[in-house]
Amino acid sequence: MRLIAARWVVPVSAPPIADGAVAVDGGGRIAWVGPRADAPAGDVEELGDAILLPGLVNAHTHLELTTMRGLLEDADFFAWIRTLTRARAEVLTDDDLRDAARLGVLEGLAAGVTTYADTSASGAPLDALLECGARGIVYQEVFGPDAAQRDDAMRGLRERVAALRARATPLVRVGVSPHAVYSVHEELLLDACAFALGAGLPVAMHVSESAAEIAFLREGTGPFADFLRGRGIAVGRRAHSPVHLLAELGIAATARPLLIHGVRFDDSDVQLAAHYDCPVAHCPASNAKLGHGVAPLRALLDAGVRVGLGTDSVASNNRLDLLDEARTAVLQQRGALARADALSAAEAVALATIGGARALGLDAEVGTLEVGKAADLAAWRLDGPRGVGADDPAAALAFALAGRPAAHVEVAGRVLVRDGGPPHPDAAAILARGDAAARGVSDWRRAAGGGR
Amino acid sequence: MRLIAARWVVPVSAPPIADGAVAVDGGGRIAWVGPRADAPAGDVEELGDAILLPGLVNAHTHLELTTMRGLLEDADFFAWIRTLTRARAEVLTDDDLRDAARLGVLEGLAAGVTTYADTSASGAPLDALLECGARGIVYQEVFGPDAAQRDDAMRGLRERVAALRARATPLVRVGVSPHAVYSVHEELLLDACAFALGAGLPVAMHVSESAAEIAFLREGTGPFADFLRGRGIAVGRRAHSPVHLLAELGIAATARPLLIHGVRFDDSDVQLAAHYDCPVAHCPASNAKLGHGVAPLRALLDAGVRVGLGTDSVASNNRLDLLDEARTAVLQQRGALARADALSAAEAVALATIGGARALGLDAEVGTLEVGKAADLAAWRLDGPRGVGADDPAAALAFALAGRPAAHVEVAGRVLVRDGGPPHPDAAAILARGDAAARGVSDWRRAAGGGR
Numbered sequence: 092m093r094l095i096a097a098r099w100v101v102p103v104s105a106p107p108i109a110d111g112a113v114a115v116d117g118g119g120r121i122a123w124v125g126p127r128a129d130a131p132a133g134d135v136e137e138l139g140d141a142i143l144l145p146g147l148v149n150a151h152t153h154l155e156l157t158t159m160r161g162l163l164e165d166a167d168f169f170a171w172i173r174t175l176t177r178a179r180a181e182v183l184t185d186d187d188l189r190d191a192a193r194l195g196v197l198e199g200l201a202a203g204v205t206t207y208a209d210t211s212a213s214g215a216p217l218d219a220l221l222e223c224g225a226r227g228i229v230y231q232e233v234f235g236p237d238a239a240q241r242d243d244a245m246r247g248l249r250e251r252v253a254a255l256r257a258r259a260t261p262l263v264r265v266g267v268s269p270h271a272v273y274s275v276h277e278e279l280l281l282d283a284c285a286f287a288l289g290a291g292l293p294v295a296m297h298v299s300e301s302a303a304e305i306a307f308l309r310e311g312t313g314p315f316a317d318f319l320r321g322r323g324i325a326v327g328r329r330a331h332s333p334v335h336l337l338a339e340l341g342i343a344a345t346a347r348p349l350l351i352h353g354v355r356f357d358d359s360d361v362q363l364a365a366h367y368d369c370p371v372a373h374c375p376a377s378n379a380k381l382g383h384g385v386a387p388l389r390a391l392l393d394a395g396v397r398v399g400l401g402t403d404s405v406a407s408n409n410r411l412d413l414l415d416e417a418r419t420a421v422l423q424q425r426g427a428l429a430r431a432d433a434l435s436a437a438e439a440v441a442l443a444t445i446g447g448a449r450a451l452g453l454d455a456e457v458g459t460l461e462v463g464k465a466a467d468l469a470a471w472r473l474d475g476p477r478g479v480g481a482d483d484p485a486a487a488l489a490f491a492l493a494g495r496p497a498a499h500v501e502v503a504g505r506v507l508v509r510d511g512g513p514p515h516p517d518a519a520a521i522l523a524r525g526d527a528a529a530r531g532v533s534d535w536r537r538a539a540g541g542g543r
Numbered sequence: 544m545r546l547i548a549a550r551w552v553v554p555v556s557a558p559p560i561a562d563g564a565v566a567v568d569g570g571g572r573i574a575w576v577g578p579r580a581d582a583p584a585g586d587v588e589e590l591g592d593a594i595l596l597p598g599l600v601n602a603h604t605h606l607e608l609t610t611m612r613g614l615l616e617d618a619d620f621f622a623w624i625r626t627l628t629r630a631r632a633e634v635l636t637d638d639d640l641r642d643a644a645r646l647g648v649l650e651g652l653a654a655g656v657t658t659y660a661d662t663s664a665s666g667a668p669l670d671a672l673l674e675c676g677a678r679g680i681v682y683q684e685v686f687g688p689d690a691a692q693r694d695d696a697m698r699g700l701r702e703r704v705a706a707l708r709a710r711a712t713p714l715v716r717v718g719v720s721p722h723a724v725y726s727v728h729e730e731l732l733l734d735a736c737a738f739a740l741g742a743g744l745p746v747a748m749h750v751s752e753s754a755a756e757i758a759f760l761r762e763g764t765g766p767f768a769d770f771l772r773g774r775g776i777a778v779g780r781r782a783h784s785p786v787h788l789l790a791e792l793g794i795a796a797t798a799r800p801l802l803i804h805g806v807r808f809d810d811s812d813v814q815l816a817a818h819y820d821c822p823v824a825h826c827p828a829s830n831a832k833l834g835h836g837v838a839p840l841r842a843l844l845d846a847g848v849r850v851g852l853g854t855d856s857v858a859s860n861n862r863l864d865l866l867d868e869a870r871t872a873v874l875q876q877r878g879a880l881a882r883a884d885a886l887s888a889a890e891a892v893a894l895a896t897i898g899g900a901r902a903l904g905l906d907a908e909v910g911t912l913e914v915g916k917a918a919d920l921a922a923w924r925l926d927g928p929r930g931v932g933a934d935d936p937a938a939a940l941a942f943a944l945a946g947r948p949a950a951h952v953e954v955a956g957r958v959l960v961r962d963g964g965p966p967h968p969d970a971a972a973i974l975a976r977g978d979a980a981a982r983g984v985s986d987w988r989r990a991a992g993g994g995r
Contacts, residue, residue, distance in 0.1 A: 157928070157931070158931065158932060159932065160929075160931060160932030160933075160943060161932040161933060161934050161935045161938045161939055161942070161943065162932060162934065164887075164888060164935050164938045165887075167883060168883070194928050194931060195928075197928050198927070198928035198929065201927070201928070302881070375874075375878075376874060378878065379873075379874040379875070379877050379878035380873070380874060380877060380883075380942070381877075381883055382877045382880075382881055382882045382883030382884070382885065383881060384878060384881035385878045385879070385881075405932070405943075408942070409929075409932075409938065409939075409942040409943045410929055410942065410943055411928075415946065419874060421831075421832070422827075422828060422831040422832060422871060422874075422875070423831070423874070423875070423878055425831050425832060425833075425834045426827075426830065426831035426836060426837045426875055426878075426879070427837070427878070427879065428834075429754070429834055429835060429836035429837075430834045431619060431620070431832070431833055431834030432834070433834065435616075436616060475650070475653070475974065476609070476646050476647075476649050476650035476653070476863075476974060476977065477612075477650065477861075477862055479609075479610065479612060479646060479974070479977050479978050479981045480610065480611065480612030480613040480614060480857070480861075480981040480985070481612075481613060482613050482614065482985045483613045483616050486613045486616045486861065487613055487861075490613070490832070490860070490861040490862065491612060491613070491857075491861045491862055493946070494867070494945075494946030494947070495946070522927065522928060522931070525928065525931050526931050529931045529932040533932070533934045
């Protein structure tokens with residue numbers, strides 16, 4: 092039995108414990124949580140002046156894009172997504188995507204993220220997560236706005252999912268992600284969800300991210316509509332919003348997809364998400380940075396929707412730091428609603444842990460420090476001036492420590508970060524390869540005339 | 544001549560320079576800025592894979608409150624300011640305030656902040672800034688909502704300012720701060736500003752921070768009005784807003800005070816600030832965290848108002864990190880306006896440097912890397928995954944590196960942080976005293992029945 096002790100233990104499912112400890116059994120499960128003075132015997136790992144909590148759950152990433160940080164700073168959303176798609180098609184090799192995914196997991200682990208819900212075209216993140224010992228769900232993306240692409244797209248999806256499932260483990264699972272309403276034809280959307288349901292795989296989809304997406308669906312207008320029409324694809328009015336479409340198609344009730352973003356949700360979208368128990372991956376920094384706006388997080392929580400926090404990719408964020416996302420969520424909701432009680436620090440810490448676990452259906456395994464759950468843990472040290480005044484550990488995490496690297500990280504009882512050290516023995520090599528790939532894509536963009 | 548070289552030099556007044564260098568002369572002034580290959584001879588300090596820029600300017604702090612981090616997480620604004628005032632009166636000793644101010648400068652220097660515009664009741668921050676080698680303006684606060692307090696308050700102000708001026712230097716100057724419209728009677732406000740003008744001292748004032756402040760001034764209602772009436776002080780309608788009051792009293796035109804916050808500014812306030820050239824200290828994290836809302840930063844900039852960024856105190860923020868404030872400003876404006884072009888990374892970096900310098904009237908001395916200015920410098924390393932993809936140094940600073948400690952900091956050519964080390968030889972002792980004072984105030988709050 093290992094004991095991990097810290098000045099504060101934050102179980103999330105119970106109030107913070109001063110001078111607490113967590114016991115981890117040989118199977119990598121939590122065997123005990125409580126005040127250190129009452130702890131069972133075991134080898135003690137002393138974290139000292141630190142806050143220990145459940146490992147963070149990142150409910151939305153694109154790890155294979157981690158070499159595209161800072162690449163698209165000046166683009167509007169349509170240009171952003173087009174450049175990104177072109178980069179993926181024209182310049183990023185399979186090796187680049189693998190290096191990017193490894194780099195992303197490295198960054199996430201250093202920030203205390205133990206679970207990743209990743210949507211991926213290449214599948215590379217699955218290998219990166221396995222290799223780094225992290226937990227996650229890799230949703231295989233499928234694209235195809237043209238009805239004629241339907242059969243090819245489904246064949247490709249089945250092959251890719253089969254290949255991923257052959258490598259999947261209890262720690263890293265597989266899902267399906269029809270990308271978005273403007274990039275996936277309605278028939279393909281139905282097929283992909285039926286396939287996922289039949290195979291028992293979870294579904295995730297980008298919804299209500301941009302004004303352009305709403306205009307496309309509601310009015311058949313805007314840049315996405317123009318782009319598709321230019322390729323000879325018919326576009327018309329389809330639904331009030333992506334969530335309405337999912338409800339009308341029966342997908343909301345059956346596949347209950349993870350709704351990624353939802354920044355442009357209106358009240359009816361919030362109510363539908365609650366009615367069908369479709370969870371939401373809330374990405375406050377990405378939504379703000381790309382100018383999409385502020386998602387109605389408070390309304391979603393009040394309606395009882397399961398919500399997790401996501402970083403999105405570094406192409407839109409530019410960091411994979413979930414505690415920082417918790418802080419951004421608080422500042423964003425309090426600022427937008429002009430209410431100090433719009434979101435508390437404790438709620439934000441819960442969103443970053445059990446909220447994400449619930450949204451992903453992993454809450455029986457992770458998200459809180461409770462006996463029997465997997466020992467996915469993360470700790471932050473209260474070093475330096477910022478650690479002074481940590482009387483309220485949730486406030487210390489969400490406001491003072493957010494953005495800092497984690498000092499200790501483990502997944503299923505396997506220690507990945509010790510004393511703030513690198514999360515992988517090959518960290519330096521992964522970093523160097525990621526850097527080279529990032530320079531490559533940056534050179535391509537400059538050569539392609541996009542300037543910077 | 545010293546040469547400081549880095550992968551990127553960001554002069555702010557000119558485009559970023561790849562593989563750049565800055566030359567610092569023996570008098571602590573910038574002697575040259577340009578590509579390293581063209582640099583004059585000198586002792587080279589190699590920062591390597593880092594971004595070097597002007598030291599950051601924090602346009603609003605209360606350094607003497609640095610031991611109150613996390614203390615007031617659950618209070619509404621009126622309770623927050625009352626508890627804070629009581630703590631200052633009942634429990635914090637002069638030693639505590641001094642320790643808190645030192646702790647704050649330590650935290651700020653570690654975050655690359657070289658200039659501090661501090662509003663202080665005790666004057667302790669002046670000594671802390673001097674002791675730590677930082678630059679700043681310490682605005683002596685004056686309070687007195689009752690007309691009967693006017694003469695006593697002015698006598699106190701004159702004495703305190705005289706004592707501060709006796710210790711002031713070209714690096715650390717003195718100003719005057721009538722606290723706010725709800726805590727300073729109109730006659731005292733006029734006296735204090737007349738005194739400052741006569742003495743050639745800059746003026747700063749909290750304005751339009753809260754809905755309660757606007758209700759107090761516009762309608763004579765709300766918690767501030769009730770509190771003053773309870774003390775037998777007459778309260779009535781006075782003006783549309785604090786800025787309108789300052790204009791009507793002639794203060795906006797003469798003292799041109801630094802307007803702290805302005806979160807509740809309407810269009811007429813923005814236009815008056817521009818008309819009278821009153822600068823604004825914009826505190827995005829504090830404004831959001833306390834639930835005041837989002838200041839109209841874009842409108843202020845479009846109107847030509849001089850704007851700097853401020854952290855406010857850790858009692859409301861809870862960090863003294865100005866690069867992080869730049870990121871928060873971008874995310875907040877883009878989120879609130881739902882426009883990706885609401886504020887660029889380069890604009891945010893400019894706000895954190897030359898913007899603050901202009902707002903404080905220090906732009907002849909600091910805020911850009913230009914020959915003849917003081918060598919106030921800060922650098923961040925592009926270490927680790929977050930440093931990958933730093934093709935656009937402003938985006939790297941504002942989005943990826945914000946919140947990280949600075950690797951190198953100097954003020955007037957005196958190196959205060961080297962290789963990310965502690966910014967003061969006595970850092971450990973300052974930290975320990977700050978921690979003890981923070982625990983004291985926290986115990987007081989618990990004993991006073993406020994809970995946590």
